[in-house]
Amino acid sequence: MSDKYAPPTLPVTFRPGHTRAVLLTAGVAIFLVISGIAMLLEQLGPGDRLTFVITGALIFWVLAQLARVKVVADESGVTVVNIVTRRRLAWEEILQVNLRPGDPWVFLNLSDGTSLPALGIQPGIAKQRAIADAQALRALAEAHSAAPEAQDQG
Template identity: 50%
Template sequence: MSTPPVQYPVTWAPRRTRAVLLPVCALLVALFAVLAVLLPESWQLNDRIMMVMSGVLFAAVGLMLARPRVSADADGVTVINFVRTRRLAWAEIVRVNLRQGDPWATLDLADGTSLAAVGIQPGVGRNQAIADARALRDLVDHHAGH
């Protein structure tokens, strides 16, 4: 099997989602901090701190939503989803799926389980998601031949 023309590492991520969420997160923290300063004097220090912490909490949720990505290198694939990160050797991945209506790609694993690969999602561009899933599938097929 021939080597696919790829320069490792390769990363797939919903870039538009990140481009929107990261500035929004910064804006949330700044907005809640300004609100904490502008609160009436009847509000106590702990109320102001909680206002800032609320902004930080909302930003943390936004950062969690911006986290998903799939990275491939010569040794395997790292899948970073909302909360968990999983490192897979190439031999552990049997198939890459992205069916019509799926919210993201899934990886069928050698142990009989599946793993969501949220970094490849059609919600931000179906054609791009299909191309990304095919590129990952081609890499899986290539490494299965070794």
């Protein structure tokens, strides 16, 4: 599959753009609505209003954390930023890039025998974009894992 696909120029960042836009827009809208309700309800005291505003801010913060996911590829490897974790991988650690039908996001099979979810590439709203991004990351991983072998043989 990656024989037909040339890897993109590095550095490159993969992130679910449509999902990110929806989450951030919803977060702002929810914050504004909850804060607006707090200001319009005359029977609320200052403490109650502050509680409403803080609740709206917390909801926005949670949605912003969901929107921060990404996969950044550069010459030395890949950084996977998920909801609460960030992991740096060397290219040699990535054995396989998988996005199977029905998967919620890309999975990276690693040399230590584990699999790392990469939420920065997810087919939720933009399926074709996620497939193209997964192919690009797969092509990059294959190109960079083949480079040391070519040097060893030469």
